[in-house]
Amino acid sequence: MTPVQPVRGTQSLLGEDADRLATVVAAFDRVRRLYGFKRVEVPTIEHTAVFARTIGETTDVVSKEMYTFDDRGGESITLRPELTAGICRAYLSEGWQQYAPLKVAAAGSAFRYERPQKGRFREFHQLDAEIIGAAEPQADVELLAFADQLLKELGIEGTILKLNTLGDPETRSAWRDALHEHFRGHAPALSEDSKNRLERNPLRILDSKAHQDWPVVDSAPTIDEFLTSEAADFFGKVTTGLDAAGIKWERAPRLVRGLDYYRHTAFEFITDRLGAQGTVLGGGRYDGLVESIGGPHTPAVGWAAGIERLAMMIGAPGPEVPVVVIVPLGEGANAAAQRLLADVRRNGIAADMAYRGNMKKRLSRANDAGASYALILGDVELESGEAQLKNLATGEQRSVAFDRIVETLRS
């Protein structure tokens, strides 16, 4: 392994590829303002317990994917594998409880030690939206509307909102027990993967990709049989709210989420365009999370989206193209060229300067940059006070007085 090799699963992006990520974040920031979500910044590192307790000790994320290390003071520190837990920690430690219900949005990198593949990296970037301290179904609806509008503003077609409820804690544990019993009864018929899931996380067998699991899954008890009337009522309010807001959704009774903190509403926006990484945005209600790190009972909902995954689905942002490239000729022209360049740029016109090679090279650079005009500035022009403005598309060229260049380029 040579020193110039990047760390596995990290990315170094140039030009359009980097612009794509920036475009996604810019759209997120625009929509987030429309919905009244405050921007927050939280640390990249937290005490390990922040993630271990909230996400769940037995989940894969915590048990084998976190970047955890002891710092020089001997404290166990973890690079965040997601943004939600850190935001909730800040909600408690920074006194943000006074703003409840608090709507916040964040964007940043997260880290998981996984095998990289399409749309999956070890250092990746997430968009995150949370409403903390709101038990009302209106919060779920608002959050989903935000997600829906973001995808539309990004011009992403063909995602489907899959929606489910995991019920309240009683519902969830009753359902879980029933599933456990059902699957254990049919254990011999299950795939190896699902046999392993049996004790660890029976809910996950529901969305197994192994065909041999299908029949057993189909005959499994559904959440609806266990919903308490409160839980059913809550879910009903969420769905009628979505319908009222004109947000299309599909019921996915077998949708479960991997992290332990989810309750009630659970959802994913999925696509078939990203291979195995079909979930582009996902989240749900996590009423128990804040309590799990020592805070008061605090109802909350949120979602996270993969910036890279969204970036792969948007149209290519155009490159930045200068309107004009200044071509100085000879030492004497450099100062005047710098002055003109600064002047043009300060007037909001994208401009560049070709300062290497002979004139042929310099014009060639102007052409390659995609400029509309080249502005030629040599001894002759310095004396006359008029530069040569060449239209690179038509080839036509004319003299323009130095002090009329900005005006001419604008027209």
Add this chain to the structure above:
RNA sequence: GCGAUCGUAGCUCAGCUGGUUAGAGCAUCGGUUUGUGGUACCGAGGGUCGGGGGUUCAAGUCCCCUCGAUCGCCCCA
């Protein structure tokens, strides 16, 4: 962590069953044209063939290990 495919120049790739100094296109740089781009022509630089070991008279080509990439499983955004 498991499986499959792959790794030759900055990029995209060629290199037949192992056989002389490893090739092309694009890109870069120089020239034809030292004040006129887009097209054309000529030329140059750039490679420990991912890395290590082995088989062989001979390895880019075969075998093993390793690192990496891609896709899938697991899991998740």
